[in-house]
Structures are given as C-alpha cells and as structure tokens.
Amino acid sequence: MSERVLGILADSFTKILVPGLMATVPLALISFACALVIATAVALVQYTRVPVLTQLARLYIWIVRGTPLLVQLYVVFYGLPDFGIVLDPFPTAIIVFSINTGAYSAETIRGALESVPAGQLEAGYCVGMSYMQVMRRILLPQALRAAFPPLSNELIALVKDTSLAANITVLEMLMATQQIVSRTYEALPLYLEVAAIYLMFSTVLTWLQSLGEKKLASLGMERG
Amino acid sequence: MMREKKLDAAGGAKKGAKRGSKEGVGAPAAPEILRLEGIRKSFNGTEVLHGVDLTVRRGEVVAVLGPSGSGKTTLLRCANLLDRADSGTLELDGGRHDLARATAREAAAIRRRTGFVFQGYNLFRNRTVLGNVCEGLVTARRMPRAQAEEHAHACLRHVGMDDRCDAYPAQLSGGQQQRVAIARAMATSPEVMYFDEPTSALDPELTGEVLSVMRRLAEDGMTMLVVTHEMGFARNVADRVVFMEGGAVVAEAPAREFFEHPANDRVRAFLAVLNQHGED
Numbered sequence: 001m002s003e004r005v006l007g008i009l010a011d012s013f014t015k016i017l018v019p020g021l022m023a024t025v026p027l028a029l030i031s032f033a034c035a036l037v038i039a040t041a042v043a044l045v046q047y048t049r050v051p052v053l054t055q056l057a058r059l060y061i062w063i064v065r066g067t068p069l070l071v072q073l074y075v076v077f078y079g080l081p082d083f084g085i086v087l088d089p090f091p092t093a094i095i096v097f098s099i100n101t102g103a104y105s106a107e108t109i110r111g112a113l114e115s116v117p118a119g120q121l122e123a124g125y126c127v128g129m130s131y132m133q134v135m136r137r138i139l140l141p142q143a144l145r146a147a148f149p150p151l152s153n154e155l156i157a158l159v160k161d162t163s164l165a166a167n168i169t170v171l172e173m174l175m176a177t178q179q180i181v182s183r184t185y186e187a188l189p190l191y192l193e194v195a196a197i198y199l200m201f202s203t204v205l206t207w208l209q210s211l212g213e214k215k216l217a218s219l220g221m222e223r224g
Numbered sequence: 225m226m227r228e229k230k231l232d233a234a235g236g237a238k239k240g241a242k243r244g245s246k247e248g249v250g251a252p253a254a255p256e257i258l259r260l261e262g263i264r265k266s267f268n269g270t271e272v273l274h275g276v277d278l279t280v281r282r283g284e285v286v287a288v289l290g291p292s293g294s295g296k297t298t299l300l301r302c303a304n305l306l307d308r309a310d311s312g313t314l315e316l317d318g319g320r321h322d323l324a325r326a327t328a329r330e331a332a333a334i335r336r337r338t339g340f341v342f343q344g345y346n347l348f349r350n351r352t353v354l355g356n357v358c359e360g361l362v363t364a365r366r367m368p369r370a371q372a373e374e375h376a377h378a379c380l381r382h383v384g385m386d387d388r389c390d391a392y393p394a395q396l397s398g399g400q401q402q403r404v405a406i407a408r409a410m411a412t413s414p415e416v417m418y419f420d421e422p423t424s425a426l427d428p429e430l431t432g433e434v435l436s437v438m439r440r441l442a443e444d445g446m447t448m449l450v451v452t453h454e455m456g457f458a459r460n461v462a463d464r465v466v467f468m469e470g471g472a473v474v475a476e477a478p479a480r481e482f483f484e485h486p487a488n489d490r491v492r493a494f495l496a497v498l499n500q501h502g503e504d
Contacts, residue, residue: 119346122306127360127412128336131328137363141350 005189012180016173016194020201023172027090028159031097035158036151038102043109043143044135057106064103070164072096077168093165101158105151112147113139145216152209156202163198173197254281256315257447258416263302263312263323265295272298273309274471278449280416285448287462287479289455291494295471296451297343300418303449304340305331317415336364339409339417343424345401347393347408353380354389357408365412379407383437399430403437410441417441419450435461455498459483467491 042060045053064072077092087095116139124134144151166175177194181187258280265273273295280286288296302309302323309323316337321330347356357376361367367375380386383403393401402422409417419438423431435454439461442448452458458465458479465482467475467490475487486492 117346119342119344120348123340123342123346123348124359125306125332126304126335126338126340126342127408128332128364129360130332130364133363137359138348138350145350 005186008180008184008186009189009193012177012190012193015180016176016197019171019176020173020197023090023165023170024159024162024201027093027097027162027165027170027172028155031094031101031162032155032158034094034098035101035105035154038098039105039109040140042102042106043113046106046110047113048131061103061106064100065107069096069100069161070167072100073164073168089165089168089170092168093162093170097158097161097165100161101154105147105154108147108150108154109143112143112150115146116142148212148216149209152205152212156205159201159205160198254283256280257282257317258303258449259313259315260299260303261313261315263299264310265298265302265307266310272471273302275312276468276471276473278466278473280447280449282415282447283445284464285442285446285450285462286464286466287458288449288451288466288468289453289458289494290468294468296468297420299468300340300420300449300451304335304338304418306340332364336412337415339412339414341402341405341409341417341419341422343421345393345398345405345425347401347405349393351392352389353385353391353393353396353404356393356404357411360408360412376407376411379411380404382410382440383407384433397430398426399433402426402430402434406434406437406441410446416447416449419448419452421451421453423452423454455483467494469494 042057045057073093073096076087076096077089080087120138120142121131121134124138125131129137162172163174165172166178169175173194177190181190184190256279258278260276260278263273263276263278264271272293276295276299278286278288278299288299290296298307301307302312303314305323305326312323314321314323314334316334321334326334347353348359351359354373354376357379358369358372361372361375362369377386377389380389383406385400385403385407388396388400388404393404396404406422422438423434426434431454435457438448438450438457442461450457450462460479462479465475465477465479466473467482467487469490475482475491477485477487482491483495486495
C-alpha cells in the first residue's frame, strides 16, 4: 500500500468517524427508540385483538415489510413534496427508519408476548390485578426480556441500514466516504475503511447485547 | 378489604365457634360463605358442567373428587371467572354475582376476595419469591410496600419459604414453588381459597411438603375448596367430599362417611379403582 493511500486513510478516518458519531449513531438510536414505542403499541393492539386497530396493524406490517426500505425513503423524501409536505433529510430518515424497524420489531414483541404462558395472566387476575396491571407489570416485562436478543439484532441491522440515508442526502458515514472517494479515486481502501468502522459499531453493540443478556440471566430470567 | 360482616344473617352463628372445629361436617353453626348455583359451561358445543350447585361454609374444607374430565377444574375456574360460565350464580359472603354477565371490574372484585392455587404454580417468573407474594397486595390493593413486605415475610414463614425470599421461581423445586404460590394466595386474606389439583404436577416426595402446608392452613380455619386426587388429604383433612362425574355432582358426604359408606355405585366404583392401584 502506497504512502499516499495510507495518508488518505489516516486523514479520512476522522472525516468518516465524525459524521458517524454525529449522524449514524443518533439516527440509529433515535429511530430505534421511536421504533420500540411503535412496536410495543402495535404488538399490544394485536395481542389484545382490539377490533379495527388489529386490522390496521396488520396492514401496516404488511406494507412496510413488503416494500424496500430505500423505496420508503424515496417516497417520503421525493414523493411527499408533491402533496406540499417537505421534510429535511434527517427528520425524513428518522421517520422512515422508525416506521420500518417498528414493523419488524412489532412482530418480534408480539411473538414474545404470545410466548408468555397464559398462566401468568391468570395468576395476575387471581391476585386481584386488572388486565392493564398484569400487562404492565408481568406480561410485558417478560416479553421484552424474551425479545431482547432479536431486538438487539434489529438495532444492529438498523445501524447498517442508516447508510441508505446517503441516498436522501443525509451526511452520514457512507456519504462522507463517497465524498472523499470522489476526490481521491481510492475506492477500495476507503470503502473498506468505512466497512471497518461499521464493524466497530456493530461489535460494540454485540458486546452490549451479551452484557445485557448476562444481566437478565442474573435476574433469574433465562429464556425458556 | 376483608369482610367479616353479615355472618349472623346466615344462621345466627358466632364466628369464633366454627373456627377450627373440624369434626362433624354438619357444623350447622357455620354460615355459608360460598354458594355456586346452576353452573353450566360448554366448550365447543360440548357441555362439561350441567348445572352444578355447591356450597361451602366458613372455615370448611371441601374436597372435590372425581375421575379426570368430570369438570372439577372447570368448576373452580368458572367460580373465579378464569373460564366464563354460560350461566350460573356465585354468592360470596352475601354478595350475589351472575357469573355469565359479570363485568371485568366485578370479576376483579370477586377475585380480590378469593385465593387461587394452580396445578402449575404460575408464579410470576419476573418476580422474586417475596415479589410474588407482594404483587397482589401492592398493585391490586395499594398496600404500602413496607407493610406488604412485612406481611409477605410472615406468610412465607408460614409455608417455610422465607429463607428463599430473594430467589426467582426458576431456582426453586416444584414443591417450593407451590408453597410460595400458597403463600401468595393466602397473603391477600381471602375469604375462600381454591386449590386446583395443587400436587398433581409434583413428585411424590414433594407432594408431602405441599399437603402439610395445606393441612396447617385448614387447621388455622381457612375456608378451602380443593380439587384433588389425594385421597389421604380428602379423608383426613377435608370436612366434606363432593364427588363429580360427567359434569355433575353425583355424591356429597362428610369425608369419613364418603369413604366408609359410599353413597352409590359410582362412588364405590371410583374408590374400588383407587384401591386397586394402591393410591389410597
């Protein structure tokens, strides 16, 4: 590897990492937090079979899971202005990622809720609790613990998917890399460099996941 | 939260008199505390309860016996509104409830006055032993946490599980879990405790520890309705035996009489099969 390439790599590292910390990380974390709220609400609607809302929830999941994330970004960013709705790139990305990850996570949480034995609800009833009390204090905590590993997966997937936001002009890591490539024409080393930084982020999350699972296990909540 | 009134209306009995008086089912002094009337229940078009009537007096221990599929468990579950009866009424210490039409609020109010012990324990998996016993006190009855914990410790001592109060259910044996479940049910000072085959999921050596806790509860004067296959418990601890078959009560007698002078052929046949298998 030539000295010039090494110089470019060293020079570009912070130029890629800073947009990573300023855009990729907040994009992923904010979107994931919103997605969890959406997912929990949608899962609860389905689990308790609220009429009408259950059908709407199914429609939402069907559409979001059945269409590409990139197309969803384009529809909101380039399509909605036709209706007079013009959003900045960053909020657009947050909205689309939240809705998209929300749909996948809703299925995860619904499955986890349904894996909690019916006896837990009955036992809650029998000590005098209402449905909402049992849901909030017994069922949902157990479901979220069971859903922890698959939800961690979805967060890691989301971190990588944020690279798609480059297509709607969000200055995140991939776009920062593309800008340097277009100046230096060193595509391979630079794209490998950004890949390594994504890998770094994912590694941290994987480590946090195993830490979290150990913590849950220490609370007597091993799965199964 | 506890109701101690209206005792006199049911027969002018004094409450102290029947506590702990185990002999003589007749115990005419004790007023009825629970009355189930005309309980009907179908699953998928098949009627499993054909209008069952059953009464329990305060402080009485009633064992419900009968072959599998006779509707014993369904009867208990209907009484506590875990299954919705198609028709029938529940009278609990004077209050009358239509089991088919009770609202969720009414159901919760009924359940706050009863305790239920499941065959599969059903301890809250995300709560410690102490948390399991406190949950119904703090969440459903808004008891201050410190007071609830103090009371929960007392209940756990009663079943010999206070030394494991920080353990999670997954760390306990079946017998220990069931003892905690009994502590959880008794913690809310129920007017009647339902037991749904509390030892059926346990190894024989673990059955004993649960039965002895139940026996102590009975001696303390707890009103208990117990669905069981434990003939020894029915004979020695229960005051009265109700025998169900095919979704109906076909015999009912004081415990000793039930075993020594079976009322009819069905009971005789049931007891004969048990004796053959040496279960008695």
